[in-house]
Structure formats: C-alpha cells, structure tokens
Amino acid sequence: MTKKRYEIPMEDTWKLEDMVADRETWEQLYKEAVKEAERYEEFKGKLAESADVLYEALKFDDTFSEKIERLYVYARMRSDEDTADQEYQDMFSRAQSLSFRAGELSAFMIPEILGMPDGQLALYCRSENGISHYRRLLEQLAKRKAHTLSHEMEGLLARSKEATQGGAQIFRMFNNADVRFPSITGSDGRELPVTHGSFISLMENPERKIRKSAFESLYGVYKQYSNTLAAAFAANVKQAVFYARARKYDSSRSYYLNSNEVPEEVYDRLTASVRKGLPKLHRYISLRKRLLKTDDLHMYDLYVPLVAEADRPFSFQEAKEMVKEGLAPLGEEYRALLKKGFDGRWIDVYENEGKRSGAYSWGVYGCHPYVLLNFQGTLKDVFTLAHEMGHAIHTWYSNEAQPYTYAGYRIFVAEVASTCNEALLIRHLLETSKDRKERAYLLNHFLESFRTTLFRQTMFAEFEQKAHEMEAAGESLTARSLCGIYAQLNRDYFGPDMEVDEEIGYEWERIPHFYTPFYVYQYATGFSAAIAISRRIMAGEPGTLKGYRSFLGGGCSMEPVELLKLCGVDMSESGPVDEALEFFGELLDEFERCMREETGV
CATH class of the missing domain: 1.10.287.830 (putative peptidase helix hairpin domain like)
Structure with missing residues (x-):
C-alpha cells in the first residue's frame, strides 16, 4: 500500500521551511503582497516622464515579482505533497489569482516602455541612476514591439489569463488527485x-x-475518460492559438519559441534530423524483438531491461553515492554542492498517497533549490536523481552569479545541465564496469535514454505541432483525431517490428508537459547538447569545463543559443543532433556485439 504523507520519515522529505517558515508566515506575506500590488497604479502613465521613474517602476516590478513567486511556488509545492489537501489547494489558488491580478495591474508597463521613442529609451539607459542594470531586459522587450498591443488590450489579455487556465487545471486535478x-x-x-x-x-x-x-x-x-481529456487538452491548445493570434504571431509555435529567444529553425532541424535517424531506432526495436524471443513485440515490451540478470534495486543512499562518483569530472565544488543538497533536505524522496507524480526541480530566488522525486529504487530512479540535481545545481549557480532579473534561465537550456549529468553518470558506470553482463545492461540503459528522450520527445513534439496546426486551421481536436495522430506517429517511430497496441493511442492524455505548449522538444535538443558537452568534458578538451561553468551561471543574461556556444555547442546547426544520433548508432553496434557474445542472438 502507498504510504500516507505523515508516514514518510522527515529526513526523506524536503524542508520547505527554508523557503517560507510556516503557514502563518505565508499568510502574512500574502496579505502584504495583496496591498503592494496596488502600487503599480503609482507608475501608470508615468514611465516616459524620466529615467528615475522608469527605474523605480522596474525595480518595484522585480521586488514584487520575487515575492509573488515565493508565495506561488511554496503553495504549489505544498499542494504537490498531497494534491488532495484542500488547504494547500486554496493557498495555491489564491497565489495563482494574485499572480494573475499582478499581471493585470502591470500590463501597462510594456506598452508604455515600447511606446517611447527609441532615442528616448536609449537616453534613459545611459543614465547613472542604476537603470543600466535593465539594459538587456529592455533590449528583449524591444524585439517584442511588433507584438505588443495597446494599454487597454494588454490589460484585457492579462485579465483573461486566469479564465483560460481551465484545461490545464482540469488535467492537473484529474491526473494527480482524482484518477x-x-x-x-x-x-x-x-x-x-x-x-x-x-x-x-x-x-x-x-x-x-x-x-x-x-x-x-x-x-x-x-x-x-478520453473525451474529457481531449476537451481539456483542446482548451489548452485553443488558448495558446488565441494568444498567438492576439499578439500577431504567425503561429502558436512562433509565439512560444520567440518568447524563449529560440529560432523556429531549431525545431524543424530537430524533427528533420530525428526522422532521418529513425532507421537506427527501427534497428534497435528489431534487436529488442530478437532478444526477447517473441513473435510479436508490443508497446508494453519497450521498457523491460534486455539484460534482466544485471538489474537490481538500489537504496537511496547507494543512489547518492553513485551520483557523486559519476559527476566527479565536474570538480570538487560541484560535488560539494551535491553533498549540501543531499544532506540539507533539498529532496522529497518517496511516493506517498496523493503526491504529484513524476519528478522535478523548483525553487525561488534567495533560497536553495528543491527536488521532488518518487524514488522506487530502480536504476532509472538513480538517473532521475542525477537529472534533477543537475537542474537544482544549475539553478544554484545561476542564482549565485546573476541578480534576480537575469537568474531564471530559459526553458531551452533547462534540460542541458540535467541531461549532461545523466550522460556523465552513464559514461562513468560504463568505464568502471568489469562485468560483461553489467556493461551490456548499462549500454541498454543508455540506449533507452536515447529512445525515451531524443526519439520519444521529438515524437511528442511532432504530435504537439500537428495538434496546434489543426486548431489553427479550424479542425476539431477530438479524442478520435488525437488518438489517430498519436497512434500513427508510434507506427512511424517504432517501425515494422512493433505491434502498435490500441491502448498506446491514449498515451498523449497522460503527458503533463503538453499543457506547457512547445516545451517537450527542448528535452530532445537539450539531450543532444548534453551529449556533445559530456563528450568534451570526458575527453578533457581545453576550456570546456570553464565554459560549462560560465553556462551554468549564465541565467538568461544571454540568448540561450549563445549561452550554449560557451560550451562549444551550436544548436543553430543540426550538428549536435546528428552527433547524438551517430553516437546512438555506435552504442547500438557495441550492444549488439555484447549480446551476440552473451546470447548468440
């Protein structure tokens, strides 16, 4: 039976008191924030008056946003401990509503800033009152000038935000609290x-x-529940298409990628490269079928280890030691941060009744990051620990090196540090393995990382793009149409040796990231970049580790594609994805040799 929350030992839970001391403190912060939100009115219509007024408004917006973020994140993370807890649901709902209210009250700022003559804004940025701190922010805003509406329309869009979150909220409650x-x-x-x-x-x-x-x-x-979940998903796609059109973008994909300063060509190069690499995946699927000695390979046969004899459960203590050893190439400072996180209750370790599924790293500026796990003791869980601590330490470095304004890194680079950790860990385990069966098992696991991240997440990206294109074209997003698209993508990706069971057509219904539009492709691009970076680190290429540290501390102080160039990786070209696919082929060759020696198959 799954344990209740109170049955989990305290040392295996995260210490959210480091973020907000207790419920009473949260309520006090909330009351303060409700009052402070009205201060936006003091700046409305006045941002063009002087550099001092503009600077004070931007500084207030930063300070207030940081407070709202703390309220929101704490309430959400408490709710994630037990999604059926009504009190934390209420706290999260209030924090979310206040966040939307703040967005509504501050909606005038961008139109006012972009309404200034270019020369005036440039003159203000040369002021010595501290406003130069916001130069990059203002440069980013200037790129959005063509997509910024009037004060009244911006206010209307901001007020609409809360009303358009219904699809995502319905999914979250169904998937975590009710199902x-x-x-x-x-x-x-x-x-x-x-x-x-x-x-x-x-x-x-x-x-x-x-x-x-x-x-x-x-x-x-x-x-x-496919009809209900199709309606929830369709509602989320509709709101994405609506906001893209309202802001005069060509598509919802253009809207979301431009918001993260990522060229759309990156998305297209990813899907094109992976499509060209599908014969390698088909070859792996064929090998899986032979090794399992089955006449018909089904979707439920995809995850079983092909070298089951090498599999064993791992304790959480063992997992921590493996991660520390595997990440030694990143240096002593990095390993010290790992230990600090392991010993300092940054991590919520085990599943409990009502706890949010999956894993993530999150937190707020001014406090150490946190990690949510649902640790079951598998090797996959060991890699999940390395992955999420990659996120956490990326956040730690960015928060240490950057002011609040630029500490939050873009989603595009968010998966690089986490996946680089996984790649370093698997390379360490492969290099130190003396047992042929164990090595074969690790190769299988690494191949599975490619399958589930580079291939599967790109398949998700194709599904998502198709759904958004259908909505933009006025086509209905029904359970039948969505399941049909998803089933066909599985046929394309897994090839002729895979029986595409009817049930897999419903898999899209359980993917939380589809409710954050155009997020999933970044797992695949991040994986490709991480493979390239980890290979350079392990090879000891001069400057790579130093460049990687600069990347980790970069936050959003540079465009994400430019940040990755610090590590010698250029995601504006297809090279990193092609390199990852080539490496997949090399691993597959070695795995086939191992299994031929081991089994004769």
Whole structure:
C-alpha cells in the first residue's frame, strides 16, 4: 500500500521551511503582497516622464515579482505533497489569482516602455541612476514591439489569463488527485497497485503478463475518460492559438519559441534530423524483438531491461553515492554542492498517497533549490536523481552569479545541465564496469535514454505541432483525431517490428508537459547538447569545463543559443543532433556485439 504523507520519515522529505517558515508566515506575506500590488497604479502613465521613474517602476516590478513567486511556488509545492489537501489547494489558488491580478495591474508597463521613442529609451539607459542594470531586459522587450498591443488590450489579455487556465487545471486535478487505476495480480497471487509512480517499474517487470496487465489497467482508465481529456487538452491548445493570434504571431509555435529567444529553425532541424535517424531506432526495436524471443513485440515490451540478470534495486543512499562518483569530472565544488543538497533536505524522496507524480526541480530566488522525486529504487530512479540535481545545481549557480532579473534561465537550456549529468553518470558506470553482463545492461540503459528522450520527445513534439496546426486551421481536436495522430506517429517511430497496441493511442492524455505548449522538444535538443558537452568534458578538451561553468551561471543574461556556444555547442546547426544520433548508432553496434557474445542472438 502507498504510504500516507505523515508516514514518510522527515529526513526523506524536503524542508520547505527554508523557503517560507510556516503557514502563518505565508499568510502574512500574502496579505502584504495583496496591498503592494496596488502600487503599480503609482507608475501608470508615468514611465516616459524620466529615467528615475522608469527605474523605480522596474525595480518595484522585480521586488514584487520575487515575492509573488515565493508565495506561488511554496503553495504549489505544498499542494504537490498531497494534491488532495484542500488547504494547500486554496493557498495555491489564491497565489495563482494574485499572480494573475499582478499581471493585470502591470500590463501597462510594456506598452508604455515600447511606446517611447527609441532615442528616448536609449537616453534613459545611459543614465547613472542604476537603470543600466535593465539594459538587456529592455533590449528583449524591444524585439517584442511588433507584438505588443495597446494599454487597454494588454490589460484585457492579462485579465483573461486566469479564465483560460481551465484545461490545464482540469488535467492537473484529474491526473494527480482524482484518477485511480485498478490493481493487478502478481505471479504470487498478491495485489500489485498501479500508480503513476509504480507504472514504469511494472513496465520493467520481467513477467510479460504483469506488464500487459499494468499497461491495460492504466490505459483502460485513460480510454474511459478520453473525451474529457481531449476537451481539456483542446482548451489548452485553443488558448495558446488565441494568444498567438492576439499578439500577431504567425503561429502558436512562433509565439512560444520567440518568447524563449529560440529560432523556429531549431525545431524543424530537430524533427528533420530525428526522422532521418529513425532507421537506427527501427534497428534497435528489431534487436529488442530478437532478444526477447517473441513473435510479436508490443508497446508494453519497450521498457523491460534486455539484460534482466544485471538489474537490481538500489537504496537511496547507494543512489547518492553513485551520483557523486559519476559527476566527479565536474570538480570538487560541484560535488560539494551535491553533498549540501543531499544532506540539507533539498529532496522529497518517496511516493506517498496523493503526491504529484513524476519528478522535478523548483525553487525561488534567495533560497536553495528543491527536488521532488518518487524514488522506487530502480536504476532509472538513480538517473532521475542525477537529472534533477543537475537542474537544482544549475539553478544554484545561476542564482549565485546573476541578480534576480537575469537568474531564471530559459526553458531551452533547462534540460542541458540535467541531461549532461545523466550522460556523465552513464559514461562513468560504463568505464568502471568489469562485468560483461553489467556493461551490456548499462549500454541498454543508455540506449533507452536515447529512445525515451531524443526519439520519444521529438515524437511528442511532432504530435504537439500537428495538434496546434489543426486548431489553427479550424479542425476539431477530438479524442478520435488525437488518438489517430498519436497512434500513427508510434507506427512511424517504432517501425515494422512493433505491434502498435490500441491502448498506446491514449498515451498523449497522460503527458503533463503538453499543457506547457512547445516545451517537450527542448528535452530532445537539450539531450543532444548534453551529449556533445559530456563528450568534451570526458575527453578533457581545453576550456570546456570553464565554459560549462560560465553556462551554468549564465541565467538568461544571454540568448540561450549563445549561452550554449560557451560550451562549444551550436544548436543553430543540426550538428549536435546528428552527433547524438551517430553516437546512438555506435552504442547500438557495441550492444549488439555484447549480446551476440552473451546470447548468440
């Protein structure tokens, strides 16, 4: 049975008191913020009066945003501990509403700033009152001039934000608080619970009957609610298309990528390169079918380790030691930060009833970052720990090196540090492995990282782009149409040796990141960049580690593509993705040799 929250030992939970001392402190901060929000009115219509007024307005906006962020993040993270807890739901709802209110009250700022003559704004930026701190911010705003509306329209769009979050909110409550999956029966006759946290472990079970039962249990429920979830997803796509059109962008993809300063060509090069690399994935799928010695390979056969004898459970203590050893090439300072996080209760370790599924790293400026896990003791969970601590330490470096204004790095680079950690860990384990079976197992795991990140996330990106294009063209996003698109993509990606089960057509319904439009492709680009960076670090290429440290501390002080160039990686070209696909082929060659020696297959 899944434990209740109060049954989890305190040392295995995160210490959110470091962010906000207690509920009473949060309420006091909330009351202060409600009053302070009205201060925006003091600056309305006056930003062009002088450099001093503009500077004071920008400084207030920074300070107030930091406070709102603390209220919002704390409430959301408390709610994630137990998504059925009504008190924390209320706190999060109030913080979210206040955030939307602040957006409404501050909506005048960008139009007023962009309404100034270029010469006037440039003159203000040369002032010695401190406004030069905001030069990059103002340069970024200037790029949005053609997409900025009148004061009244900006205010209307800001007021509409809360009303358009319904699709995402419905999905979040259904997926985390309400949905339940039928338990299945293990080989010993005992009941096995199917949860978000246990699902992948069940998919890795060597007994095919258990995998199939868990697969049908989970997707049978999503099938039952497919119309509801299609409506929620469609609502989220509609709001994305609406805001893109309102701001005069050619598409919702253009809107979201431009917001992150990423050229659209990066997206197109990714999907084109991965499509060209699909024969390598088909070859891996064919090998999986042969090694499992089955006449028909199903979607529920994708996660089971092909070298099951090498698999074993890991304690959380073992996981921490493996991560520290694997990341030694990043230097002693990095390892010291890992230890600080492990010992300082940055991490919420185990699953409990009602806890948000999956894993993430989050936090606020002025406090150490946090990590949420649902640790089950698999090797995948060890890599998840390395991954999320990559996010956390990236945040730590950015917060240390940058002021609040520029500390928050763009989503495009967010997955680089995390995936680089995974790549370094797997390389360390491969290099130190003396056992042939263990090495084969690790190669299999690395190949799976490519499959689930580079290939699968690109498939997600294709699905998402198609859905947004359909909505923009006025086509209906129904459960049938969405499941049809998703099933066909699975056929394309996994090739002729894969039986594309009906249930997999419903998989899109359980992907939380689809409610953050055009996010998923960045897992694939980040993975490609991380493979390139980790290879340079392991090879000891001069300047790579120094450049990587500069990247980690860069925040959003530079455009994300330019930040990656500090590490010698240029994502504006197809090179890093092609390099990753070539490396996948090399790993596949070695894995085939290992398995031929081991099994003769």
